[in-house]
Structure formats: C-alpha cells, structure tokens
Amino acid sequence: MNTAYNFAxxxxxxxxxxxxxxxxxxxxxxxxxxxxxxxxxxGRGWGTGGLQxxxxxxxxxxxxxxxxxGSDESVNAVSIKKLVSDTTGVQITDHTSRATIIQSRHRxxxxxxxxxxxxxxxxxxxxxxxxxxxxxxxxxxxxxxxxYSGAWLMLFExxxxxxxxxxxxxxxxxxxxxxxxxxxxxxxxxxxxxxxNEALILLGAGREKKIYxxxxxxxxxxxxxxxxxxxxxxxxxxCCRLCGSEGVFLDELIDEATGExxxxxxxxSYCCEILNEVEKAGVN
Amino acid sequence: MTEFEVPVLSIxxxxxxxxxxxxxxxxxxxxxLIKNYCSVCxxxxxxxxxxxxxxPGEVLGIVGESGSGKSTLMQCLYFDQETTSGEGxxxxxxxxxxxxxxxxxxxxxxxxxxxxxxxxxxxxLGLKIDFSSIGNIAEKLIxxxxxxxGMMEARGSELLSKVNIPVHRRKEAPKNxxxxxxxxxxxxxxxxxxxxxxxxxxxxxxxxxxxxASVLDLIKSLQREMNISIxxxxxxxxxxxxxxxxxxxxxxxxxxxxxxxxxxxxxPQAPFTQSLVHSLL
Numbered sequence: 001m002n003t004a005y006n007f008a009x010x011x012x013x014x015x016x017x018x019x020x021x022x023x024x025x026x027x028x029x030x031x032x033x034x035x036x037x038x039x040x041x042x043g044r045g046w047g048t049g050g051l052q053x054x055x056x057x058x059x060x061x062x063x064x065x066x067x068x069x070g071s072d073e074s075v076n077a078v079s080i081k082k083l084v085s086d087t088t089g090v091q092i093t094d095h096t097s098r099a100t101i102i103q104s105r106h107r108x109x110x111x112x113x114x115x116x117x118x119x120x121x122x123x124x125x126x127x128x129x130x131x132x133x134x135x136x137x138x139x140x141x142x143x144x145x146x147x148y149s150g151a152w153l154m155l156f157e158x159x160x161x162x163x164x165x166x167x168x169x170x171x172x173x174x175x176x177x178x179x180x181x182x183x184x185x186x187x188x189x190x191x192x193x194x195x196x197n198e199a200l201i202l203l204g205a206g207r208e209k210k211i212y213x214x215x216x217x218x219x220x221x222x223x224x225x226x227x228x229x230x231x232x233x234x235x236x237x238x239c240c241r242l243c244g245s246e247g248v249f250l251d252e253l254i255d256e257a258t259g260e261x262x263x264x265x266x267x268x269s270y271c272c273e274i275l276n277e278v279e280k281a282g283v284n
Numbered sequence: 285m286t287e288f289e290v291p292v293l294s295i296x297x298x299x300x301x302x303x304x305x306x307x308x309x310x311x312x313x314x315x316x317l318i319k320n321y322c323s324v325c326x327x328x329x330x331x332x333x334x335x336x337x338x339x340p341g342e343v344l345g346i347v348g349e350s351g352s353g354k355s356t357l358m359q360c361l362y363f364d365q366e367t368t369s370g371e372g373x374x375x376x377x378x379x380x381x382x383x384x385x386x387x388x389x390x391x392x393x394x395x396x397x398x399x400x401x402x403x404x405x406x407x408x409l410g411l412k413i414d415f416s417s418i419g420n421i422a423e424k425l426i427x428x429x430x431x432x433x434g435m436m437e438a439r440g441s442e443l444l445s446k447v448n449i450p451v452h453r454r455k456e457a458p459k460n461x462x463x464x465x466x467x468x469x470x471x472x473x474x475x476x477x478x479x480x481x482x483x484x485x486x487x488x489x490x491x492x493x494x495x496x497a498s499v500l501d502l503i504k505s506l507q508r509e510m511n512i513s514i515x516x517x518x519x520x521x522x523x524x525x526x527x528x529x530x531x532x533x534x535x536x537x538x539x540x541x542x543x544x545x546x547x548x549x550x551x552p553q554a555p556f557t558q559s560l561v562h563s564l565l
Contacts, residue, residue: 132412145390149397149427153412156426157419159433160455226432 001089008055009087014038018056018211022202025213030175031143032126037209041083047105048206050122051080054103057118057202058084063091065099070107070249070266077105094269106169108190110248110270113199115216121184123205126212128172128182148180151223159228171230174221175214188222189232189249195220240265243274290375291337292513293361293481298334298370298385300356300537303327320353320536330356332537334370338481343507343514345528345545347521347560353537354517355405358485360385361515362402363392374399376480397427401474405486407466410473411458417444417469418454421476428477443472447502464495468502475506482507484516488523500526521561525549533557 008015014036021035040048047068058064064084068077072094080103081092093099096111103120113119129139132150142150151172158166165171169185173194183191184203194201194214201214214220224230239246241262248270250263265271309322309329316322320329330353338344348354359365361372363384372384377399384395401424404410411420421440422430430436441451447468449461458466467487474482484503488496504527507514518524524531524545531548533541533556541554552558 141389145393147393147427149423152426152431153415153419153423156422156433156436157415160416160418160437227434 002086005087007060007088008058009083010038010052010055015056018052021211022053022056022213025202025211026200026215028179029215029218030179030181030212032210032212034209035211037206040206042079044207045124047076047080047103047122049204049208049211050103050105050120050206051083051204052206053120053202053204053211054080054084054101055087057120058088058090058101060088060090062100063093063098065093065096065102065269066104067102067107067109067267067269068105070251071268073268095273096269106185106187107249107267108186108193110245110265110267111273112193113197115198117199119197119199119201121186121201121203123182123184123203123210124207125170126182126203126205126208126210128180143179146178148174148223151180152225155223155225155228159225165224165228165230172223174223176218177221180223181212181214183220187233187249188230191220191222191230192232194218235263238263240271243271243278245271245274289339290380292340292342292375293338293515294373294375294380295337295361296335296371296373298331298357298360298372299329299368300331300353300360300365301327301329301368329537331360331367334534334537334539336532336539336542338513338515340480340513341507341511342530343516343528345524345531346515346517346534347519347524347531348534349556349560350519352534354519354534355485357534358402358483358515358517362400362483363389363396374481397424398477399479400481400483401477401479402483403467403470403474403485403487405489407458407463407470410470411466413459414457416455417449417458417461417472420458420469421473424473424476439476440472443476444469446506447472448498464491464499467491467495467499471499471502471506475510475512478510478512480513482512482514484514486518487516488518488520496523503527521549533560 018035021033025033038052040051042048066077066081068074085092096109101118105122127139129142129150132154133139155165169187170182171188171191172180173183173191175181183194196217198216200216203212222230235250238250240250241264245265249266251266252261253264254261303326305327306325308324309316309327334357346354360367367385370385373380377395418440421443422436425436441454444454445451449465449468458469488499516527528545531545532539535556541557549561552561
C-alpha cells in the first residue's frame with residue numbers, strides 16, 4: 001500500500017462531498033445529482049465517475065471486484081484495481097459473490113447480487129434525453145415536469161426507421177414511476193436485472209459530473225410501446241462453448257481460420273466458476 | 285346561460301412586461317411611455333390589459349403592426365412565456381374554474397399537450413427538424429399519453445394526407461421539406477390530438493401565394509370539420525378577412541378595437557385601424 005496518498009487516494013473532504021451527493025441520489029432514485037468531479041490519475045471518460053464512487057465508499061474491510069465489459073482482466077479493469085488496491089490495500093477478488101463493492105463497465109454480473117453488495121456502474125452519458133434535447137437547462141426542466149415524450153419519441157423513430165427498437169445498450173428505463181434514467185451502456189439483457197435488485201446500484205459519470213442511484217428493491221421498467229414490447233437480447237438455442245451455460249449474455253466470436261461462429265460467456269469470472277465446479281465434480 | 289354561450293377560452297386582463305418597471309412608467313398617465321417603452325427604466329410593456337373570449341368553433345383574428353404584442357400574447361397563451369399578471373380559463377379544464385397562468389409548470393405542460401395546439405410562424409420552433417415527419421406528429425400524441433405505435437402511425441399518416449403531404453414521405457425529416465410543407469407538417473402536428481383550441485401565429489407569412497391559399501383552405505376546412513376554436517394572429521388583413529369571425533386590433537400592446545371582422549374592415553373606428561384598412565391593397 002502506498003502511504004504517500006491518503007487512504008483511497010482522495011482527501012477526506014472530497015470523499016465526503018461525493019458521499020453526500022450519493023446519499024441524495026439514493027434518496028431520489030433515478031435523479032441525476034451533480035457533484036464536483038475530481039481530477040483523477042486516469043482520463044475522464046475512462047471510468048472516473050465509477051472510480052470516484054468506489055473510492056469514496058471503500059473501507060478497509062471491503063472486497064473489490066472490477067469488471068470491464070464482463071472481463072476481470074481487461075486493461076481498464078486491471079488499472080483501476082491497481083489504483084484502488086495501491087491506495088487502500090483492500091482485497092481484490094474475481095468472485096462476484098465474495099465482493100462487497102463491484103465496479104463495472106457495461107455489464108451487470110450473471111451471479112445475482114445480494115443485499116450486502118454495492119454495484120458501481122461507469123456512465124459515459126447520464127442524460128437519457130440528450131439526443132432529443134441538447135440543452136442541459138431544458139432537460140432539467142423536462143425531468144422536473146416528468147415530460148418524457150422525447151425518450152419515447154426516440155424509440156418511435158427507431159421503429160419507424162428500422163422496424164424495431166434498436167437500442168443495443170443503454171435502453172432508457174423508468175425508475176420508480178418517476179425519473180427516466182440512462183442505465184449506462186449495459187446490454188438490454190441486463191436491464192431486467194436492475195428491477196427489484198437486492199443490491200444498491202450506483203451510477204457515476206465523471207466527465208458529465210453526475211451521480212445517480214437505484215436503491216435496493218426499486219421498480220425499474222424499460223420504456224416500450226403497447227405493440228412493441230421491450231425485449232432483451234435472445235440467445236435461444238445457444239450456449240457457451242467453454243462451460244455450456246445457457247440463459248446468460250454470450251459474446252459471438254468468429255474463428256478466423258475456419259470461419260466458424262461460436263459463443264462464449266461474456267462474464268469471464270462466471271464462466272471460470274462454472275468450469276471450476278465442473279472440474280471439482282469430475283475429480284470427486 | 286346555455287351551453288353554446290360558454291367561451292372555450294377566456295382571457296382576462298393579461299399583462300406581459302419585459303423589465304422591472306419603475307415609478308415613472310407605472311404611472312397611469314398616458315404620456316409616461318413612448319409607445320409601449322419606458323425611456324427611464326427600459327421596460328417594454330408588450331401586452332397591456334388584454335381581455336377576450338373565444339367561443340366553440342369560432343375563429344378569433346388578432347391584427348396589428350409588428351411589435352404590437354400579438355406574438356407575445358400567443359406565447360403567453362401557450363406558456364412559452366410567463367405572464368406578468370392576468371387570468372385565463374379553459375372551459376374543459378377544471379370546469380373553467382382554475383386560472384391557467386397560476387398552475388404549476390407540470391399542469392401547464394398537461395394543458396399544452398392535451399388541450400392546445402400551436403402553429404408557429406417559424407416551423408423551426410414547432411418542429412423537431414431532424415426527426416421524421418411522422419415522429420413529429422407522434423411526439424404530440426406521445427405527450428398526450430399514447431403508447432401504441434400502430435395507432436400513432438395510422439393517425440399520423442391520416443393527418444399528413446389531410447395536409448397534402450404524400451404518405452410515402454412521412455418518414456422523411458422536415459428539414460428536407462420546403463417551407464410550405466414544413467408549415468403543413470406543423471399544422472398536422474398541432475391537430476394530432478384534436479385539441480379544442482388551436483393557436484396560429486402568422487402561419488402563412490413567408491409562404492408563396494398558391495401555398496398560402498392551400499394552407500388557408502386547409503385550416504378552414506379542418507376547422508369546419510373538427511369544430512375547433514382558433515386564435516389566429518396575422519398582420520395580413522386578407523387572411524383575417526378570409527378566416528376570422530371576430531377580430532381584435534392591437535396597437536402598442538393594447539386592444540384598441542374589436543368586433544365582427546366585417547365591421548372592423550368596413551367601418552374601422554380607431555385611427556390606426558383606419559390607416560391599416562386603407563393601406564390594404
């Protein structure tokens with residue numbers, strides 16, 4: 001542990017400010033609370049929002065897991081883990097169920113979260129109405145007046161153009177029947193995991209300086225139309241080529257040599273755990 | 285009073301000023317202002333004590349030179365601007381007992397989305413220029429609570445064909461359209477949720493004569509068909525003569541004359557109205 005820095009990199013005042021914004025965010029589910037996004041040793045847009053949340057919350061007893069697009073070992077995840085462990089000395093894990101804080105980019109883990117866990121999501125664009133209305137001043141008013149026709153209109157336009165809702169990720173959701181929220185670019189597959197989730201979900205946008213939250217057991221409904229209901233990605237009839245799992249989010253990969261398409265768990269630690277269990281069972 | 289005598293929209297003593305006002309211009313003496321401008325504090329009195337009623341199925345025209353407060357009045361009616369003081373009532377909203385201008389912004393939003401339609405002089409203000417035409421119409425329907433794509437598409441196509449925009453161009457963005465077509469998309473949008481009140485702000489200004497005629501024709505026939513009440517602002521007396529049943533004449537933020545359109549045009553009383561009518565080509 002590097003003692004040249006204060007515990008968890010930030011000074012106590014900064015952490016308190018972020019925590020205060022977080023508390024407000026939890027009190028008003030889905031509402032974007034502005035906060036003073038700090039300078040970080042990584043660039044804005046590289047997960048600084050999530051990282052600031054993690055650093056402000058982490059204690060000596062915590063166990064941290066960081067994933068980037070489902071992977072524990074990608075560059076971004078590894079450098080964030082290094083920074084946090086270097087300045088706090090906390091335990092790092094790959095096991096979703098062992099972690100107390102899970103910082104994630106673009107995925108919610110396959111293993112269901114429990115009430116002792118906090119999921120921190122990194123958010124590039126926290127404003128679900130931004131494409132519809134470029135002015136922050138105006139979107140604030142729209143949120144205040146619960147005027148969300150713009151969010152539905154964007155989906156309507158997609159249906160008009162392409163015949164279906166084409167949000168690959170970041171499909172807007174209604175939080176607790178009040179605020180429309182960008183769930184960060186998680187695949188539609190993960191949207192339903194947010195609904196009535198046992199864990200606290202925090203979302204941080206470092207560049208846009210916003211924090212928002214989905215408290216445990218909050219109703220989350222993905223926006224849709226009566227005749228075009230919301231649907232997650234479907235992997236019917238496909239399974240992971242390594243662990244054989246079905247009903248999880250799969251990556252489609254193409255073997256360049258043979259041209260064959262195969263599928264593999266996107267959540268690497270989940271895949272690993274399944275494989276280990278299979279191996280254990282085989283040895284016994 | 286019998287049913288048909290109840291006004292759909294009733295405006296009482298509406299005032300709108302830009303600027304704080306000062307002791308000099310609050311003085312009711314007529315010479316305190318230069319036109320509607322206070323030379324001491326720079327306050328502009330855009331609308332002064334404007335009152336009128338609009339009855340079901342009626343077209344009320346508002347004429348006046350530019351800068352007389354017509355558009356400001358319309359913006360106040362559509363809540364684009366906050367009014368300084370005054371009252372407004374809509375018969376179908378809370379039985380016409382609640383003052384519109386004192387409602388919360390959420391309620392104002394509701395009134396705009398459910399009870400009114402507005403066509404702006406500049407289509408850029410009334411349309412999302414990058415969204416498809418049908419999307420623009422759907423926006424109003426979504427705002428009024430519809431969540432059924434099939435229904436909205438059908439309604440949008442029906443309206444677009446009513447305003448003579450070929451249905452095969454419905455998915456095109458209004459930015460690809462000519463000014464006249466944009467204006468017609470705006471009209472279709474304003475009519476989409478069949479509002480009891482339609483506000484038209486200089487709809488034909490800037491359009492060429494043949495398009496003007498077809499847009500006016502369209503408004504007239506839609507109004508007859510759907511029995512909508514219209515407040516129509518124009519500085520073109522020809523438009524007023526053709527459409528309006530009753531007319532208000534505004535000058536320097538005040539209503540200086542009102543009456544049946546024929547009366548106003550044939551027998552103008554106020555000097556300004558006289559010169560306005562006489563300058564009609």
